Amino acid sequence: MDKLSITGGFPLHGEVRVSGAKNAALPILCAAILTPEPLVLKNVPKLNDVHTMRSLLAQMGVRSEAEDDALTLSAADIDWPLAPYEMVKTMRASILALGPLLARCGEARVSLPGGCAIGLRPVDQHIKGLQAMGAEIDLDHGYIEAKAKRLSGAHFVFDMVTVTGTENLMMAATLASGRTVLDNAAREPEVVDLADCLNAMGAVISGAGTDRIVIEGVSRLSGATHAIMPDRIETGTFLVAAAATGGDVALTGTRPDTLDAVLDKLAEAGVAATIDGSTIRIKRNGRLKSVSMRTAPYPGFPTDMQAQLMALMTVADDAAMITETIFENRMMHVQELKRLGAAIEVEGNTAIVRGAQKLTAANVMATDLRASAGLVIAGLIAEGETVIDRIYHLDRGYERIEDKLSALGARICRVS
Numbered sequence: 001m002d003k004l005s006i007t008g009g010f011p012l013h014g015e016v017r018v019s020g021a022k023n024a025a026l027p028i029l030c031a032a033i034l035t036p037e038p039l040v041l042k043n044v045p046k047l048n049d050v051h052t053m054r055s056l057l058a059q060m061g062v063r064s065e066a067e068d069d070a071l072t073l074s075a076a077d078i079d080w081p082l083a084p085y086e087m088v089k090t091m092r093a094s095i096l097a098l099g100p101l102l103a104r105c106g107e108a109r110v111s112l113p114g115g116c117a118i119g120l121r122p123v124d125q126h127i128k129g130l131q132a133m134g135a136e137i138d139l140d141h142g143y144i145e146a147k148a149k150r151l152s153g154a155h156f157v158f159d160m161v162t163v164t165g166t167e168n169l170m171m172a173a174t175l176a177s178g179r180t181v182l183d184n185a186a187r188e189p190e191v192v193d194l195a196d197c198l199n200a201m202g203a204v205i206s207g208a209g210t211d212r213i214v215i216e217g218v219s220r221l222s223g224a225t226h227a228i229m230p231d232r233i234e235t236g237t238f239l240v241a242a243a244a245t246g247g248d249v250a251l252t253g254t255r256p257d258t259l260d261a262v263l264d265k266l267a268e269a270g271v272a273a274t275i276d277g278s279t280i281r282i283k284r285n286g287r288l289k290s291v292s293m294r295t296a297p298y299p300g301f302p303t304d305m306q307a308q309l310m311a312l313m314t315v316a317d318d319a320a321m322i323t324e325t326i327f328e329n330r331m332m333h334v335q336e337l338k339r340l341g342a343a344i345e346v347e348g349n350t351a352i353v354r355g356a357q358k359l360t361a362a363n364v365m366a367t368d369l370r371a372s373a374g375l376v377i378a379g380l381i382a383e384g385e386t387v388i389d390r391i392y393h394l395d396r397g398y399e400r401i402e403d404k405l406s407a408l409g410a411r412i413c414r415v416s
């Protein structure tokens with residue numbers, strides 16, 4: 001199993017290009033199910049999760065061909081509207097196939113995801129929403145069995161803000177008869193990117209990016225070409241890494257407008273960024289101030305950036321309070337950060353991070369995707385050689401992270 005070896009203490013300098021967004025790519029790959037015509041995607045990140053999604057779609061009969069960062073998906077026929085447990089358990093986002101399969105084929109059998117490292121993560125909202133659109137749904141031997149000759153438009157209010165829930169129902173509603181209104185919808189930029197792609201395919205969606213999305217159902221969608229938006233979490237991770245090491249880094253190909261909460265927190269911490277079109281430059285030369293933060297749905301501070309900010313706060317000047325409000329078990333990086341010398345106490349869903357600690361290298365274990373990113377940042381700060389085990393989590397969501405960091409002067413390498 002691969003590990004990452006990082007020798008910390010070197011400021012990052014230089015320029016790096018951000019890849020396409022994992023969380024936009026995964027739902028958009030599933031959108032290919034909705035049309036018999038080819039869907040051409042550009043700026044597709046080369047990630048294990050994208051590979052897993054392609055394998056899942058291939059099992060259903062969706063062909064895909066990659067060339068550089070472009071991917072052409074063709075769902076001329078869906079032979080098998082099934083997402084098996086073996087796939088769903090490795091990648092929860094497989095649930096995104098449910099809505100499109102049901103809308104296109106009139107039936108779907110998708111494994112229930114079960115628990116995962118960061119919490120229970122139920123999919124009740126996906127199921128209730130499809131039922132509101134007239135689907136008959138049974139739970140059978142751990143599978144969601146859904147049937148509907150044709151879904152019908154409905155008004156559905158989400159009990160809580162769910163990103164993939166919003167995406168699943170939005171995709172299903174594109175081919176329903178009549179109008180669907182989704183209230184308390186997720187406002188994440190990835191939802192907007194998916195809506196843009198669906199509209200390019202002939203869907204009629206308005207309001208994406210607000211908490212009310214309206215979808216006028218159509219009888220057929222066509223092929224289209226769409227470029228996946230830049231990854232705001234990868235961007236944020238590199239911004240924090242640059243701030244943590246006292247570096248000077250320019251990130252190109254970004255969407256600064258999707259990063260307000262992260263840029264604001266960094267500015268509060270004393271690290272100002274300058275924006276020039278799609279380039280964000282970040283430079284730290286002064287001391288790092290402690291800042292408190294609560295995660296929240298977009299446009300709040302993203303839960304997917306919580307571990308990275310916590311790593312940064314271990315070396316800030318005072319104490320910071322970090323509260324996780326989205327997932328109930330997303331503090332597993334705390335134990336690992338403590339192995340590197342961090343001083344952190346956890347009370348319920350809040351971590352109190354005492355700053356001004358000297359981090360020193362240790363062997364640590366990655367527990368989930370974004371926790372791993374926090375450990376990489378801590379490793380870049382810590383004195384000596386930190387070895388991070390189980391980095392397959394990182395490979396799910398970061399494209400060539402060690403190459404990109406090396407290009408910025410980090411002493412980092414992958415060891416098999």
Ligand code: UD1
Pocket residue numbers: 023026092093119120121122123124125126160161162163164165190303304326327328
């Ligand atoms: C997506 C992102 C993930 C990010 C998360 C929150 C993708 C592929 N993944 O995950 O990176 O961390 O949004 O920004 O886009 N919930 C329910 N019932 C449901 C659905 C959700 O109770 O039917 C709860 C979840 O347990 C969680 C909260 O709602 O507590 C938010 O989850 P959700 O937004 O659905 O996360 P994902 O879409 O799985």
